[in-house]
Amino acid sequence: MLIKKPSDINPSEITPESVYRNRRQFIEDSGKLLLGAAAASTLPSIANAQTGAGLMARAPASMRRSPPAAWWADKFANIKPAPDSAPFYTGESLTPYEDVVSYNNFYEFGMNKGDPSSNSGDYKADPWSVEISGEVAKPGVYNLEDILKPHDLEERIYRLRCVEAWSMVIPWVGFPLADLIKRFEPTSKAKYIEFETLVDPETMPGVRSRFAIVDWPYREGLRMDEAMNPLTLMAVGVYGDYLPPQNGAPLRLIVPWKYGFKSIKAIVKINFRETMPDTTWVDLQAQEYGFFANVNPAVHHPRWRQDTERRLPQTLFSRSRIATQPFNGYGEQVASMYEGMDLSRYY
Amino acid sequence: MQMRKLIKPLVFVLALLPFAVLVLRIIQNNLGPDPVQELSLETGEWTLRFLILALAMTPLRRITNQIEFTRHRRMIGLFALFYASTHLLVWLMFDLEFRWFAIAEEILERPYITVGFTAYLILLALGITSPKFMVRKLGKNWKRLHKLVYVAAILGVLHLLWILRLDIGPAVFYSSLVALLLGYRVWFRLRARRS
Secondary structure (H helix, E strand, O other): OOOOOOOOOOHHHHOOHHHHHOHHHHHHHHHHHHHHHOOHHHHHHHHOOOOOOOOOOOOOHHHOOOOOOHHHHHHHHOEEOOOOOOOOOOOOOOOOHHHHOOOOOOHHHOOOOOHHHHOOOOOOOOOOEEEEEEOEOOOEEEEHHHHHOOOOEEEEEEEEEOOOOEEEEEEEEEEEHHHHHHHOOEOOOOOEEEEEEOOOOOOOHHHHOOOOOOOOOOEEEEEHHHHHOOOOEEEEEEOOEEOOHHHOOOOEEEOOOEOHHHOOOOEEEEEEEOOOOOOHHHHHOOOOOOOOOEOOOOOOEOOEOOOEEEEOOOEOOEOOEEEOOHHHHOHHHHHHHHOOOOOOOOO | OHHHHHHHHHHHHHHHHHHHHHHHHHHOOOOOOOHHHHHHHHHHHHHHHHHHHHHHHHHHHHHHOOOHHHHOHHHHHHHHHHHHHHHHHHHHHHHOOOOHHHHHHHHHHOHHHHHHHHHHHHHHHHHHOOOHHHHHHHOHHHHHHHOHHHHHHHHHHHHHHHHOOOOOHHHHHHHHHHHHHHHHHHHHHHHHHHO
16 A cells, blocks of 8 residues: 655645635535445545645645644644635635735734734743633633633634725634633623733833833723624634734634724733723724724725725735725624614714 | 045935835835835835935034035935935825825825825925026025925924824934924024024
């Protein structure tokens, strides 16, 4: 018997993208062919031929990260691939991994887009714990391993629209926030949920900076129905790989119909409360940033337009400026939550 | 004497260097995933630097007693206009893609753009009136007109302050420099009047 070592080259790197994207059709078609020739029982072995092979997107082999701790590898061994249809998937071109991990706003590591990736060398995503507090039956400080244990990871391809009028398409790995919330049994008083980012001056140079006018820690929040929406994701990975520090390792929020700053990174606290929490950007500039921060081409930022966006990456001579969609294109899933609300007032 | 002749082309080449670096980065496609933003930031910041440098020439001459400084003031000022023009062009061409209605709307409605555009118009007027024959033609008014360079510098810093989201570092740096240079002028004027 000939035993071949699996190749180091990611299939996505050698297969044309169009073929790669249609591989399920290909597998299905070849499956149908096989059905005629062989017993149906051989099919599962084809589907499970290679762990992670079903994922829509994987980080380039040369850039893959080592797991923050051994248990992470087991967790990532079985990720459910993104479906082929909206809303957990979009067929738009993915923003390459290299750009997703090098162009970031994460002010704890510095002000420029390149700072988070270059200044996060000392950052430790393990060990990690999250404090759950407020209006829940089961408050406490939980190890990340325990937090993640019951949840199966899945891949989701979302648009990310920054309030600065640029956008990306990113394959995240995570699980629904709703599933996590249910485990802590929120009380009837829990109307809002509040998140906090780690503050560690030792490993986060931006926190030490004298020019940062942020009152650390970074805080964000959601209304309970927003938090429970199936689109809202707790992410632990990107491109089938562990989150790099600059993307919010080890645990971050993804709220795809809101401006990027709502999708808080490196979460250490989750607090359930009856009243709307103060959030960092609202505290800094309430006229410019609202609590809801839903992507809305009709409501401009006071200092710049929001009706179009620069889809990244661009080159100078092939720029893709596209129209910004209400709720970032997720209106069908989320618009009903805001019925009757004046969105130009509650921006 | 020979050395002195070399200074002018040297300053010229040095002043073109940031532009050359940007052109090189464009050719190498080395401006990152958001090249329009990167070009805007770079050209904007170089405009401010040259503007401040031009403003520093007279105080430097007075302090060091080296006439050499003022001999390059005009060229450095013109380079400020040059970088401001590339900054404006990047915005017109790549950001708003010559959609004239949107451009007009932006200039009228967004205060940071109004301010930046006004600063540009000032620099343009100063550039047009910079040749020697214009200096002669305008006589006394030339000096008056060219005092507007301080207004341009203040508007330029305001333009930066108005667009930033969080990072006040560079804005604080450039506005302190402008304040320092303006302060020196005022102080010098007051002292001259007293004596």
